[in-house]
Structures are given as structure tokens and as C-alpha cells.
Amino acid sequence: MTNQELPDTGVEIRLASRPQGFPTHENFETVEAPVTAPGEGRILVRNVVMSVDPSMRGRMNDTKSYVPPFQLGKALEGGAVGEVIASASPLFQVGQHVLHYGGWREYASVQAERAVPVDPDAAPLNAYLGVLGMPGWTAYVGLFEIAKFKAGDTVFVSGAAGAVGSLAGQLAKLNGAAKVIGSAGSAEKVRHITEDLGFDAAFNYKDGSIREQLAEAAPDGVDVYFDNVGGDHLEAAIDQLNDFGRVAACGAISVYNDTEPAPGPRNLFKIVKKRLSIRGFIVIDHEDLRERFQADVAPLVRDGKIRYTETVLEGLRNAPDALIGQLRGENTGKMLVTI
Numbered sequence: 001m002t003n004q005e006l007p008d009t010g011v012e013i014r015l016a017s018r019p020q021g022f023p024t025h026e027n028f029e030t031v032e033a034p035v036t037a038p039g040e041g042r043i044l045v046r047n048v049v050m051s052v053d054p055s056m057r058g059r060m061n062d063t064k065s066y067v068p069p070f071q072l073g074k075a076l077e078g079g080a081v082g083e084v085i086a087s088a089s090p091l092f093q094v095g096q097h098v099l100h101y102g103g104w105r106e107y108a109s110v111q112a113e114r115a116v117p118v119d120p121d122a123a124p125l126n127a128y129l130g131v132l133g134m135p136g137w138t139a140y141v142g143l144f145e146i147a148k149f150k151a152g153d154t155v156f157v158s159g160a161a162g163a164v165g166s167l168a169g170q171l172a173k174l175n176g177a178a179k180v181i182g183s184a185g186s187a188e189k190v191r192h193i194t195e196d197l198g199f200d201a202a203f204n205y206k207d208g209s210i211r212e213q214l215a216e217a218a219p220d221g222v223d224v225y226f227d228n229v230g231g232d233h234l235e236a237a238i239d240q241l242n243d244f245g246r247v248a249a250c251g252a253i254s255v256y257n258d259t260e261p262a263p264g265p266r267n268l269f270k271i272v273k274k275r276l277s278i279r280g281f282i283v284i285d286h287e288d289l290r291e292r293f294q295a296d297v298a299p300l301v302r303d304g305k306i307r308y309t310e311t312v313l314e315g316l317r318n319a320p321d322a323l324i325g326q327l328r329g330e331n332t333g334k335m336l337v338t339i
Contacts, residue, residue, distance in 0.1 A: 006044065156225045157180065201217040
């Protein structure tokens with residue numbers, strides 16, 4: 001059903017070419033695409049805000065991964081929240097707000113069963129893409145399920161000013177960590193991590209040796225490393241991890257734009273010597289923990305015990321700038337684009 005006249009066209013951002021190294025504007029194409037009424041079992045959503053995530057860089061490559069690559073000449077995809085403006089499904093009514101994965105466009109035709117209702121009165125719509133969305137869920141799964149965090153652990157989080165890392169550190173602190181340490185790429189982000197987010201210590205990885213700065217911040221070693229960066233951060237963490245330390249390998253943004261394979265950590269023998277556990281994970285494999293995450297974290301957000309920051313660009317046409325900027329570390333917290 002619909003209670004309003006549908007537009008004829010809407011803007012969408014398509015993949016024009018596959019990047020070599022860092023993406024450029026030439027890799028994207030902005031077009032006016034036709035908008036049609038939803039078919040049976042589908043809804044038409046006017047997007048309000050969309051997510052930009054580092055993992056989108058991997059999908060720009062034509063390589064096999066846990067999700068299919070973006071297709072040339074087709075709109076990119078990602079999380080978005082919007083308002084249902086037409087429905088051919090009994091699951092949703094016009095006027096409801098939903099979370100779905102048809103971002104990078106003004107209007108998205110979505111299979112109703114793949115959309116999730118969200119309540120704009122319970123939390124801001126942006127939050128469903130960040131602290132209460134996939135980044136928050138990722139932080140929760142990585143810390144508690146993958147790294148098996150327990151009270152009294154010393155925790156190191158790389159990329160700690162980002163959407164995932166900022167929440168991972170706060171959750172560790174709220175659940176009894178002995179010490180939480182973060183790394184970031186600017187003095188302002190370091191200030192934000194300690195003063196706003198409540199980490200015990202933080203350092204700017206551009207200021208000098210990561211190994212030396214981490215050793216100074218954690219003289220008694222690290223028990224859990226939440227890895228968003230990989231590369232030299234992982235090497236430094238392996239050096240500083242205590243015996244039986246655990247690593248949740250969430251991402252490796254330091255190598256996403258490399259055109260040649262990066263050399264691995266040079267101290268992998270310490271995995272054996274220290275009996276370390278390093279486990280990579282993809283949050284979509286842990287659907288069974290989504291409800292528990294919402295139940296545990298939503299009250300903390302509501303009560304102001306969890307703080308979150310967003311970097312928001314206005315206008316869908318600026319979405320390529322948002323992705324390129326995020327890959328260069330220009331965001332603090334969750335990167336979003338309002339549409």
C-alpha cells in the first residue's frame with residue numbers, strides 16, 4: 001500500500017571501476033535511477049541516513065570473501081535507516097522506520113523479511129547504524145565471545161577512536177578491566193579516548209614506536225588485544241601480550257589499500273612461546289548474540305554510561321568522500337552520511 005505519490009527517480013552511487021590502492025572519485029559514479037513501486041513482499045524505503053564502513057573497501061575488489069564483491073555498474077550496498085513510503089508486505093506499514101542494507105541510494109526496494117523495524121523514539125536513528133547497530137554488536141562479540149574478556153584483564157584496543165574500538169574499550173572498562181589502553185592517529189583522538197571515553201591511557205601511533213608506546217602504557221603486559229588495525233599494531237601487541245593472552249582479530253585497516261601483500265608480524269614465534277590465542281571473526285556469524293547485545297548495551301546507552309561520537313557528512317553525493325576519508329582516518333567514531 002502507499003499513501004503518497006512515488007518519485008520517478010532517485011540518486012544512487014555506483015561502482016564505476018575497481019580501485020588500485022586508495023579509492024578515488026573516479027571509482028564512483030552518481031546517477032539518477034528509476035524508482036518503481038515495490039513488488040509483492042517488498043517495501044520501498046526513503047533512506048534517511050547510511051553507514052560507511054572500512055569493510056566496504058574490501059568489497060570494491062573482485063575477490064572472494066565472506067560477502068560478494070560490489071558489482072561494476074551497480075549501486076554499492078551498506079547499512080541504512082529510512083522511512084517506508086510504500087509497502088507490498090503485511091510486515092510493514094507506510095511511515096515505519098526500518099534498518100536494512102540498501103544504502104548508497106536515496107530510495108531502496110527491500111525484501112520485507114530482510115528489514116528490521118527501529119523506533120526513532122527509543123534512540124536516534126543514527127544510533128541504529130553505530131552504537132546499537134553492527135559496529136556495537138561487533139565490539140560486543142569480539143570482546144566477550146572471541147577474546148573471552150574477564151574482569152581484571154588489561155585490554156589494548158587499536159583504532160580506539162572508531163565506532164567499534166571506542167565501544168569495545170568502554171565495555172571492557174564498565175565490566176571490570178584492570179586497565180584499558182587505546183591507540184589512534186592524532187592528538188585530538190588521543191584526548192577524546194581518555195577524557196571523553198574514559199580509557200585509562202592512549203597514544204598516537206604516529207608519535208613513535210608503537211611497541212615502545214604500548215610497553216610504556218602497559219608495563220605489566222596485556223591480556224586482551226582487540227585488533228582493528230593489524231600490521232605493526234599486531235606485532236607490538238604480540239610482544240606485549242602476557243602468557244595465554246587473547247586476540248580478537250576484527251580488522252586490519254592498515255593494509256586495506258595495499259597493492260602488494262604486506263609482510264606479516266616478525267614475532268609470530270611468540271604465539272607458541274606465550275601460548276596465545278588469535279581468532280578472527282565476522283559478526284554475522286554470531287546472530288545468536290544479537291539480542292543479548294541489545295539487552296546489555298541499549299540500557300547503557302540510554303543511561304549515558306556509554307558515550308559515542310559520530311562523523312556525519314550531509315548529502316548522498318558526498319558518500320564517496322566519506323569512505324575515502326574514513327580509510328585515511330579522518331573520522332572520529334561512526335562515519336555516517338545523511339541523505
